[in-house]
Ligand SMILES: NC(=O)c1ccc[n+]([C@@H]2O[C@H](COP(=O)([O-])OP(=O)(O)OC[C@H]3O[C@@H](n4cnc5c(N)ncnc54)[C@H](O)[C@@H]3O)[C@@H](O)[C@H]2O)c1
């Protein structure tokens with residue numbers, strides 16, 4: 400039975416879902432990094448919010464870990480590279496808290512429009528400072544969005560309901576989508592120059608870091624009010640403080656900070672400044688949504704291999720997962736065969752699906768092919784990091800589907816292009832579940848790829864098979880299966896021999912010295 404650790408404070412619904420799905424679950428919020436590292440090896444899954452920071456050091460002890468689920472959106476607390484390198488799927492819940500966070504942005508917009516926190520503090524202090532707190536209406540004002548994805552779009556719709564005009568800067572926002580949302584698409588400079596209120600809704604990336612830099616803050620309209628419920632690091636906090644103090648910025652509300660938890664911050668105490676402690680997602684509804692969603696997704700993955708909302712591997716539906724499983728085994732074996740046979744300069748990999756396979760999602764198949772193909776070059780390669788490694792190595796990857804059936808009802812063909820030319824191998828499933836090689840470098844050959852195998856390329860001459868058999872016999876190596884293929888009589892022949900013992904280097908040399916041998920390799924599956 401898989402075992403999952405919930406290491407942050409999360410709605411009890413998450414544990415309930417895991418238990419109902421037959422998964423053992425421990426809830427241990429508030430562990431120190433050392434405590435987490437000491438126990439993480441016991442678990443197949445880790446469910447977190449933002450307090451747990453599974454970094455490379457902690458993950459180095461996560462020997463059984465298969466999936467990390469983030470009950471929320473941002474995964475900046477998770478070391479994605481370390482997780483991917485270990486083959487751990489990282490998934491989030493991209494929509495569960497969007498409405499809640501958008502509502503918090505709107506709440507903060509009103510808080511700065513009407514100075515609600517300061518008015519509250521002053522009134523409760525018995526001051527009754529009616530003339531001190533003159534606010535502004537939002538009706539008819541322009542809201543400038545930086546980022547118009549899930550949360551930005553919801554903020555836009557709420558702002559339109561408040562009779563505001565909305566302009567958005569988002570390089571990935573199309574004109575059609577902007578029209579659909581009823582907003583205008585603008586450049587960053589247009590947003591800065593036109594907005595009475597600015598709200599930020601982007602992830603923190605190299606492009607968005609410091610997007611409201613001192614220079615950009617100075618380009619805003621005098622009297623602008625700014626809200627950030629996205630990520631700390633998007634705004635230059637020191638510059639914001641200066642501009643609040645100079646009166647250029649009339650108000651600013653931050654839910655997120657460059658350093659969190661923000662126990663101290665230069666902005667604290669600045670007039671017109673409102674702060675909340677990363678509360679964007681903190682409503683009962685959102686926390687129940689993300690807890691249920693993350694537990695369902697993690698359970699699906701642990702129990703059936705279905706992948707939803709993963710950030711480092713392709714999605715696989717629960718319906719497709721069992722159908723894909725035997726193909727993934729086939730794909731990895733074909734990749735591993737090709738990876739052990741090619742020697743240098745891999746520049747392109749083409750994955751072709753024929754017949755029944757062409758109806759399935761090819762992305763996970765391609766990942767499995769790449770994982771097998773690259774394994775001889777790197778011990779740490781897996782289905783999660785293989786596509787990234789392939790891209791980093793400049794390997795071009797193509798996927799082709801042929802609906803028509805050929806000789807087999809389903810076929811997976813893998814063509815690798817190297818500095819020596821293109822070579823292809825193909826395999827099928829026997830009886831729906833048994834992966835078989837059916838073609839090797841253009842030569843028809845049927846073989847099960849498993850255990851230790853000897854690969855020999857030779858000139859097709861009488862007596863050769865016997866010579867190989869007796870060389871193996873002399874080395875006390877038992878033969879399991881003998882698989883043969885050839886191109887025409889007397890031409891090039893290939894043999895794949897499964898053996899029980901280890902194929903030593905001296906044995907390979909003995910076979911290499913047999914007359915007619917062109918290539919010999921010891922393969923392992
Ligand atoms: N405060 C909280 O508690 C809280 C809660 C939920 C989400 N968040 C954060 O809010 C942010 C937005 O979440 P979302 O669900 O809307 O994400 P999303 O991925 O749906 O939207 C992000 C948008 O930012 C845009 N973008 C990317 N780079 C950009 C750039 N250089 N300039 C302008 N726009 C750019 C993208 O095109 C996308 O449309 C995330 O950082 C998320 O972590 C915070």
Ligand SMILES: O=C(O)CC[C@@H](O)C(=O)O
Nearest residue numbers: 448449470471472473680
């Ligand atoms: O879990 C939280 O409270 C914050 C979540 C939020 O930052 C997110 O990115 O989803």
